[in-house]
Amino acid sequence: MKMFGLHRTIPRFFRSLFWKLSLTFLSLLVVLAVAYIYITAFTAEMYFQEANQRLNASVAKHIAAETQPIVNGKVQQKKLETLFHNIMILNPSVEVYLLDTQGRILAYSTPGKDIQRTSVSLEPLQKFLQNRGASFVMGDDPKDIHGEKVFSAAKVENGGRLEGYIYVILGGEGYDSAMQFLLGSYILRLGGRAMGFTLIVAAVIGLVGFAFMTKSLRATIRTVREFQQGNLEARIPISSSIEMNQLGTAFNEMADTLVHHIQEIKTMDNLRRDLVANVSHDLRTPLASVHGYVETILMKGNTLTEEERLRYLTTVLHSTEKLKKLVEELFELSKLEAKQTTxxxxxxxxxxxxxxxxxxxxxxxxxxxxxxxxxxxxxxxxxxxxxxxxxxxxxxxxxxxxxxxxxxxxxxxxxxxxxxxxxxxxxxxxxxxxxxxxxxxxxxxxxxxxxxxxxxxxxxxxxxxxxxxxxxxxxxxxxxxxxxxxxxxxxxxxxxxxxxx
Ligand SMILES: Nc1ncnc2c1ncn2[C@@H]1O[C@H](COP(=O)(O)OP(=O)(O)OP(=O)(O)O)[C@@H](O)[C@H]1O
Ligand SMILES: [Mg+2]
Structure with missing residues (x-):
């Protein structure tokens, strides 16, 4: 019941097969477009990070080698301050941390903002060192308790003894703006426009295609309706699609059979009407003659001469013989025509x-x-x-x-x-x-x-x-x-x- 109500409120066009096909197709295109944008943005971001890590893989190593920030377990504050200062000037997006052997943060380069972690996990760090920066690894971001960022790392050693690590977050806070740069990038915008254009062309081709495909279906419906309204000549035109063709041929054959039967019934009906008309006509003459003579014989009674009576009765006999023959012939013919005689x-x-x-x-x-x-x-x-x-x-x-x-x-x-x-x-x-x-x-x-x-x-x-x-x-x-x-x-x-x- 609800379905009926719904059907009545949706205009006819939107309930057509063409519209449903088009809507499905357009929805697919939108899904495709969203997926494309998401995949592009995600891969671009990952690519950006990977490139950043690979390019800057040796930064930490250089810092460790140049500065010697821990000597015999003692943090060299003075040296570190100079280093942090220099880094801030050269590349403010880079954050440098000094870690002890357990991963605890001993010192860091961005004094403006508080750190959220007191230590970072050493696991990604070991992995980075093992592969010498050749693989893509993300490490804990000290400024975000849940965040992870690409980094460069190096051991701080003194006379062969491990004193701690230099841990460099690449991109740092500046990374977000880099992401924004990526999204606002000219190339990406161009790609987006090309994508939009492709989608519009695909949508147009799709809609035209569907209109074309449903054309023969509409023609079929039109023909069936015409036939239903009494145009017995209406036949479905041959279409290029196999299924529509089969449907069309089946309908056309059915229509031919129907028309044939209708014609047969009409002919039979005409024959029957002729028969009734002719039979009544043919029976009338001999019947009238029998009736007339019998009436005369009865009326005149004894006044009739023997010769007259004989003549009248002979005519009656002749007429009844004629009637008998006629009825027999009609019976024989109607049996033959009704195909009852085998x-x-x-x-x-x-x-x-x-x-x-x-x-x-x-x-x-x-x-x-x-x-x-x-x-x-x-x-x-x-x-x-x-x-x-x-x-x-x-x-x-x-x-x-x-x-x-x-x-x-x-x-x-x-x-x-x-x-x-x-x-x-x-x-x-x-x-x-x-x-x-x-x-x-x-x-x-x-x-x-x-x-x-x-x-x-x-x-x-x-x-x-x-x-x-x-x-x-x-x-x-x-x-x-x-x-x-x-x-x-x-x-x-x-x-x-x-x-x-
Ligand atoms: N041998 C024949 N010579 C000449 N005319 C003929 C001959 N046979 C048939 N016909 C013609 O064809 C007509 C049709 O013949 P048909 O036998 O069907 O009808 P009918 O003889 O008139 O009547 P019924 O046979 O029913 O008594 C006849 O009326 C007659 O004009
Ligand atoms: Mg005859």
Whole structure:
């Protein structure tokens, strides 16, 4: 809850990835700058002290050799005073102490200020003497109870006997001002400015870099939002970074899939709407006719002649047959379109099937004075398909051929075997289909316009069913037609695989 409150009070920009990255980066730069200043100051100071100690390592030795400040255990006050005086004149930053063998302070050169220690530790002193001033050692500062300073030291000996030590604090009190000099140094100031400049350049480069890096992220967010707001065309542009690219590609693919599904749903929806509209239209006519005739028969009752009654009832029968066929076809097609029909594929003899179907149509053909011919070789290989569905294909093609072929016409069913297929061709010598209608004959509710036999026209579902049946088998069908000459449909059925070996 608190987080929410906090989020609301921080402006959006400061919550952005760019700002967070930049802030982290700038903080790093500041840490770096502080560390740099501290390290530079510390090393400069240490260097200064080390140089001071090395340069002045032999000062104490010279003093000891020149002055002889203790003779037989007695401090030579007079000599010391002259020495201290001279030193004060030559270098006021140097403090000279005379120590006894235990490190106790016997005398010192700066009378102005009181000393805080009565003795100094001999340990750093011994170390200094051992290394002859070649190493960097800090010793006790007598004027500061906790302080340490660089020094020079030498033994005071008399006839080979150790009498004490000369202990010289280098830099002394003047050292602090030397440190100040260091900080105020021109070179250091120059270095500081160069450092500042470098940091500013780094900060600018960093910020520009981050702005650049987060650019593709911002573009991605923009695109996703656009898509969310309904622009289905919005796609993320290809970016140079691998991660952003992967994200972009994944989103684009997802968007494609979504758009594809939406289109599929829309098409299905349109089809369904068409279907409902067409079905209600197609059902209305035969239903109205049935209704009308039945009503008349009931109303007129006994006044109807036997002949009239027979005629009316025949029309009713005809209409109900039409209705039955229509409903069956619609049911069949909707099952095929909803992909509920899976073909029960099995090997069968196509020749036998054709003979059977032709037999069933023979009577009808004779009535219409149309002949049906079959042409196929004796030994046809077995084909694999759903035999019941293929029978429906022949029925629909023959229905059409009979319906659209005038008297004395010929319908020819020809089967031809190639290496792995049996080609089926159903041709008639009928009215033919005009070229402008040819591309649409397989669409449902496509009914020919040129025929005079309006009453015999079906619902326009037959060829749509044929095409769908072959489609679920993975087979395509083609049609050739010439007006007043005839029409032929042809497709291939696959030969059973075991026969191919
Ligand atoms: N053999 C053919 N000769 C001429 N025209 C044809 C032939 N077969 C189909 N057609 C044309 O194609 C149209 C569509 O045929 P389809 O079989 O799909 O519908 P239909 O025969 O009108 O109705 P249904 O088959 O549903 O009873 C027909 O209306 C007709 O105009
Ligand atoms: Mg038909």
């Amino acid at each position: 073909p029960n594929v099995e090997p069968f003899s196509i020749g036998e099937l054709v003979q059977d179907v032709v037999q069933k149509y023979q009577l009808l053909a004779e009535q219409q004075k149309v002949s049906i011919k079959t042409i196929f070789p004796h030994h046809l290989p077995l084909v694999t398909a759903d035999i019941a569905l293929i029978e429906r294909v022949f029925q629909n093609l023959l229905d059409n051929a009979l319906k659209y072929t005038p008297e004395n016409g010929v319908i020819t069913i020809q089967l031809e075997s190639t290496y792995n297929k049996v080609n089926v061709n159903v041709a008639d010598t009928g009215y033919g289909i005009p070229p402008e209608e040819l591309p649409y004959v397989f669409e449902r509710y496509r009914k020919g316009s040129q025929l005079s036999l309006e009453s015999d026209h079906g619902a326009g579902l037959g060829l749509a069913i044929v095409k769908k049946i072959l489609e679920v088998h993975g087979i395509s069908i083609s049609v050739f037609s010439k007006v007043q000459e005839g029409t032929s449909f042809s497709f291939n059925l696959p030969v059973e695989a075991s026969l191919l070996r």
